[in-house]
Amino acid sequence: MGTAAIDFTVGSRRLLSVPRALATWAFSLEDVLAGALPAVPPSGRDGVRVLSAPTARLAEITARYPGFIAGGRQDYRRHYIDMSQSFDDYMAQFSGKTRSTLRRKARKLADEAGGYTVTEHRTPAEIEAFLAAALPLSARTYQARLLDAGLPKSPEARRAMLEAAEADQMRAFLLHAGGQPVAYLSLPLAGQTLVYAFLGYDPNWARLSVGTVLQMDALERLFAEERYRWFDFTEGDGAHKEMFGTHAAACSSLVLLEPTLANRTLLGARAGFDASVLGAKALAERSGALGRIRALLRA
Secondary structure (H helix, E strand, C coil), X not given: CEEEXXXXXXXXXXXXXXXEEEEEEECCHHHHHHCCCCCCCCCCCCEEEEEEEEXXXXXXXXHCXXXXXXXXXXEEEEEEEECCCCHHHHXXXXXXXXXXXXXXXXXXXXXXXXXXXXXXXXXXXXXXXXXXHHHHHHCCCHHHHHHCCCCCCCHHHHHHHHHHHHCCCEEEEEEEECCXXXXXXXXXXXXXXXXXXXXXXXXXXXXXXXXXXXXXXXXXXXXXXXXXXXXXXXXCCCHHHHHHCCEEEEEEEEEEECCCHXXXXXXXXXXXXXXXXHXXXXXXXXXXXXXXXXXXXXX
């Protein structure tokens, strides 16, 4: 059992975080595709946090926790790549316009930066070098500054990455431009699946699409290994995941809490807050101000 937080967020900015002692029931992509549920689900003092469960099985999942109250539900398409094909076959699934756009992004980065390189990191020593470069970069990303979702820097996280590298279960990449690392990608291997754990980039290089350029370079190398079955973009939707994914599964994340007064109040406040945010977003879309608001929230 660990501590998880019920977050109140607007766009990419977390305004408030309320901790709860929750167990985590996380579904791997292979779990979702197999459609199987474990016989004994986890349980924490305050409840359970369910991550990336198949939406079609939510009734069965909540039935495992009779009397618990559900909240914070997010429904999304969980994007993934079928890696049983070749890289050329994968690229052929893009439109000609999209392929041209991807090549143009790489050329523009090379032209404006005077070239770029991508380094691949697999062994424990290589992962140590990756972390030495990527952790300071991660600290500058908006994911780390606003959502505490940057590359983890705890001794436990470092040890887990090194142990995975020792077992040849870790892939990481750095994109270097202008004499410095400007984007990173961290991919642990779970079964036959590469897990899209962390992607980050220097915000000063965002206009040159360094995350997209790194993603394409990494995928070409990974397809060439002919080792993996799936590339899992994990929970949450987004344009980047939708563009690169070849398939998607309907998934949901939520929390199931003990029915105490404090928990009922917390989830009621979260539901009201989310409804207000959706209303404000709809108003901003109608007024044409949504793009400017998003930029302000990431600043």
